[in-house]
Amino acid sequence: QxxxxxxxxxxxxxxxxxxxxxxxxxxTFSDYYISWIRQAPGKGLELISYMSITSGYTxxxxxxxxxxxxxxxNAKNQLYLQMNSLRAEDTAVYYCARGARALTSVGVxxxxxxGTMVTVSS
Amino acid sequence: DIQMTQSPxxxxxxxxxRVIITCRASQSISGWLAWYQQxxxxxxxxxxxxxxxxxxxxxxxxxxxxxxxxFTLTITSLQPDDFATYYCxxxxxxxxxxxxxxxxxxx
Numbered sequence: 413q414x415x416x417x418x419x420x421x422x423x424x425x426x427x428x429x430x431x432x433x434x435x436x437x438x439x440t441f442s443d444y445y446i447s448w449i450r451q452a453p454g455k456g457l458e459l460i461s462y463m464s465i466t467s468g469y470t471x472x473x474x475x476x477x478x479x480x481x482x483x484x485x486n487a488k489n490q491l492y493l494q495m496n497s498l499r500a501e502d503t504a505v506y507y508c509a510r511g512a513r514a515l516t517s518v519g520v521x522x523x524x525x526x527g528t529m530v531t532v533s534s
Numbered sequence: 535d536i537q538m539t540q541s542p543x544x545x546x547x548x549x550x551x552r553v554i555i556t557c558r559a560s561q562s563i564s565g566w567l568a569w570y571q572q573x574x575x576x577x578x579x580x581x582x583x584x585x586x587x588x589x590x591x592x593x594x595x596x597x598x599x600x601x602x603x604x605f606t607l608t609i610t611s612l613q614p615d616d617f618a619t620y621y622c623x624x625x626x627x628x629x630x631x632x633x634x635x636x637x638x639x640x641x
Contacts, residue, residue: 447630457570457578457621457632473629474535507577517583519625520568524577 414438414523416446416508421528428498432528434491434508441489442466445511445518448482448493450504451527458504462511462518463491498532505529536560536624540633546641553609555636557622565600566626569607572635573618581620582607612638 420432434446447462461472461482470482481494491508505527511518537560547553557567565585570578580589582598585605595610609616617640622633 456634457623459629459631462630471628509577512583516566517625519566519623519630520580520583521570521578521623522580522589524579527577 414510416510416523416525418506418508418525418528421506421530423531423533424498425534426499426532428532429494429496430498430530432493432495432506432530434493434525436489436491436510439510442486443513446491447509447511447519447521448480448491449507449509449521450502451507452501452504455504460493460506464518465491495530498530500532503530503532535629536563536627536631538622538624538631538633540620540622540636542636543634544637544639546639547612548641549612549614551612553612553616553638555607555620555622555638557605557607557633559603559605559624562603563624563626566624567598567600567605568623568625569596569598570621570623571616571618572621578621609638 415437417435442465448460460476463470479496483492507527508525509521510523512520539558541556567585569582572578581592585600586598597608599606619635619637621635
């Protein structure tokens with residue numbers, strides 16, 4: 413069964429850091445693009461970044477550049493999101509999602525994790 | 535960034551009704567549009583990609599169409615399981631962007 417499972421969320425104070433993990437199973441991790449997407453409480457969906465697991469090429473939404481860093485461990489089939497200098501407005505459910513296989517459709521999110529909640533509050 | 539504008543924001547309707555949700559892109563996205571369904575507390579689920587291609591396993595009462603920069607999601611004969619929030623998303627240009635969502639609720 414193709415699956416993504418996020419972990420690492422929690423309650424942090426403004427200015428602190430947090431690293432989220434996304435564990436992939438049931439498919440060849442390195443064949444795909446995987447994205448991080450977040451959803452603030454009661455709000456819509458917002459792309460953070462995407463990564464080609466094959467090449468490691470990563471792109472970020474402009475508003476996410478600088479504080480958020482994506483990395484991967486192909487041996488462990490894991491993707492990570494390092495979040496620094498967190499702010500109250502970063503409070504959200506964070507999802508990882510797998511893109512479709514075709515290069516024209518890597519932005520089609522076929523498989524989603526269940527999400528992990530990050531709360532930034534003093 | 536490409537802006538995706540959905541309408542309406544909320545739709546109150548009955549089981550069995552036909553529902554149409556519209557999504558307009560701020561510029562051409564060449565049909566590279568997906569639709570997702572999200573239920574409370576759950577991750578989104580892919581319904582349609584490339585504007586009108588039905589994802590495997592999605593019931594045929596869901597369909598999508600496009601006309602220029604305007605896209606529609608149609609649900610024929612709404613079922614109880616279809617009450618949810620629906621999002622469109624363009625994947626033509628980075629950053630890929632989502633509409634603000636349309637909540638379909640029971641009247």
